[in-house]
Amino acid sequence: MTRCLGRCTTAALMWVAYTSTAGAETVAATVEQWGLLGSWAVDCAARPDRDKGALLTYEIRKDGRLMYRRNFGDARDENEVVSATVSAEGLLNVMVYFPSLHQTREFGLLLAKDGNLRAIYNRSERGEYTIRDGKYVATGAPTPAQQRCD
Template identity: 85%
Template sequence: MMRYLSRWTTAAVLWIAFTSLAGAETLAATVEQWGLLGSWAVDCAVRPDRDKGAVLTYEIRGDGRVMYRRDFGDAKDENEVVSATVNAEGLLNLMVYFPTLHQTRQFGLLLAKDGSLRAIYNRSERGEYTIRDGKYVKTGAPTLPQQRCSQQSS
């Protein structure tokens, strides 16, 4: 009986390890194929600044994790992308865990034909939106398109 239990335990551990690895590869492949990797900003010539625009960087680490780095000039953080799917309209739906905020946020990004990137929605796990239908909820102003930047200094 113990031998069978041991085999089942080993099989379960291996299954979990392989499905986690497969999930990471699928996530990395999704963001790479969609065209998200790299650094993005409203104006790449302007130094990162909380009021004038952050530089947002998406990268795949050696261990396969997809990371989302935000550079606001006076503050920087790094967060893990835990999910990425593309819907029929081409919207990339990301779920990112922000450890410093103790929350997961979901946001949708659209890649325009000119290569620019635009935030369509951004919401907390409780469904509270900061961006909805491509507009900031607080002001009603449309989100600005972001351009892919060449290498940024960290």
């Protein structure tokens, strides 16, 4: 019985280690294949600004984790992308953990044929939207197209 328990425990630990590594590679590979890696902004020539547009960067670290860096000019942060999937319609669904906010947010991104990127939705883990159907919930204004800056 003890030998069986030991084997099961070892197998479970190996499975967890494997799936953690495979999951990290899958997130990075999904985002890389979709075309999101690099820096994006509404206006790459403008300095990053909270009101006029941040510089958003998606980068794979040496350890294989995918990081999402935001530069607002007066503030910056770096957060881990914990999940990335592509829908049948080509929408990239990304989940990012924000330690400073103590929450995970999910957002959907659409890459247009002209190479521009648009946020289609952004919601909290409670399902509260800031962007829905490509428009800001607070104002109804459409989200701006972002261009690759690198």
